[in-house]
Amino acid sequence: MKTPGDSGFAFPEWAYKPESSPGSRQIQLWHFILELLRKEECHDVIAWQGDYGEFVIKDPDEVARLWGARKCKPQMNYDKLSRALRYYYNKRILHKTKGKRFTYKFNFNKLVLVNYPFIDMGTGRGVPQSAPPVPTGSSHFRFPPSTPSDVLSSSEELRSPGMFSSVARRMARGSVSDCSDGTSTNSELEEGLGADERGGGPERAFRGLLPHRMPHDSLFRIYPNPGGLSRPAPRVHPDSMSPFPVSPCLAPGASWAKICPPLCP
DNA sequence: TTCGGAACGA
DNA sequence: TCGTTCCGAA
Numbered sequence: 001m002k003t004p005g006d007s008g009f010a011f012p013e014w015a016y017k018p019e020s021s022p023g024s025r026q027i028q029l030w031h032f033i034l035e036l037l038r039k040e041e042c043h044d045v046i047a048w049q050g051d052y053g054e055f056v057i058k059d060p061d062e063v064a065r066l067w068g069a070r071k072c073k074p075q076m077n078y079d080k081l082s083r084a085l086r087y088y089y090n091k092r093i094l095h096k097t098k099g100k101r102f103t104y105k106f107n108f109n110k111l112v113l114v115n116y117p118f119i120d121m122g123t124g125r126g127v128p129q130s131a132p133p134v135p136t137g138s139s140h141f142r143f144p145p146s147t148p149s150d151v152l153s154s155s156e157e158l159r160s161p162g163m164f165s166s167v168a169r170r171m172a173r174g175s176v177s178d179c180s181d182g183t184s185t186n187s188e189l190e191e192g193l194g195a196d197e198r199g200g201g202p203e204r205a206f207r208g209l210l211p212h213r214m215p216h217d218s219l220f221r222i223y224p225n226p227g228g229l230s231r232p233a234p235r236v237h238p239d240s241m242s243p244f245p246v247s248p249c250l251a252p253g254a255s256w257a258k259i260c261p262p263l264c265p
Numbered sequence: 266t267t268c269g270g271a272a273c274g275a
Numbered sequence: 276t277c278g279t280t281c282c283g284a285a
Binding site: 026028029071073075076079080081083084087 | 277278279280281
């Protein structure tokens with residue numbers, strides 16, 4: 001009962017577009033995960049949980065199957081998929097929520113800031129738990145700050161076009177640390193890396209890297225609407241768990257194969 | 266269950 | 276580069 005274009009999401013389009021991958025290559029796993037997360041049809045296999053970008057893979061086998069279908073790798077399984085996921089740790093795209101099975105967490109600060117370096121997040125005090133990191137009114141917006149450590153990266157890992165990159169770190173000064181979700185059993189330790197970079201002072205490395213202030217609007221329009229479908233973002237009731245509001249979909253008992261058909265050449 | 270090295274491919 | 280495959284270790 002809902003269009004394939006989806007309209008309830010509240011995450012920047014670029015995050016879902018393969019084009020946002022470096023070099024416009026194949027779809028990347030974290031894109032795919034986000035894609036699954038976006039649609040509630042797949043909430044039986046993967047869904048948001050906790051705060052900012054935390055998600056749990058409820059059905060590892062199914063997620064792996066879906067991923068395998070997308071990549072034409074029938075032999076895909078969770079063991080292999082999770083290996084790919086683990087590579088994201090170093091890149092700080094993802095990290096593991098320790099103690100919780102099949103639970104990972106996105107570093108939206110990193111992901112978003114890399115693409116939107118000039119967003120205003122200095123006032124990220126009373127950020128709502130489900131703050132969608134998307135410029136709703138094409139103006140400045142703020143999104144949940146995370147640990148101050150996800151903003152380091154000794155080298156640029158994920159940047160799409162290569163226009164802006166390092167500037168992001170300068171802005172990303174999340175003051176809030178640790179996860180404030182109810183399940184903060186052990187919380188996530190961001191290693192000593194976080195304090196490392198902070199103590200050193202980012203300015204040192206990026207003294208002359210700041211570009212000549214670009215218009216904010218242009219930055220938010222790097223990735224225009226996908227198929228020309230402009231969604232007015234209908235008011236969907238935000239999930240209590242999901243960091244971003246998602247619109248319900250899929251009839252009960254539908255098969256995932258229909259939602260995510262194999263795209264093999 | 267999770268981690269990460271290693272070899273390999275596109 | 277970003278996985279995929281395999282695998283030993285914790």
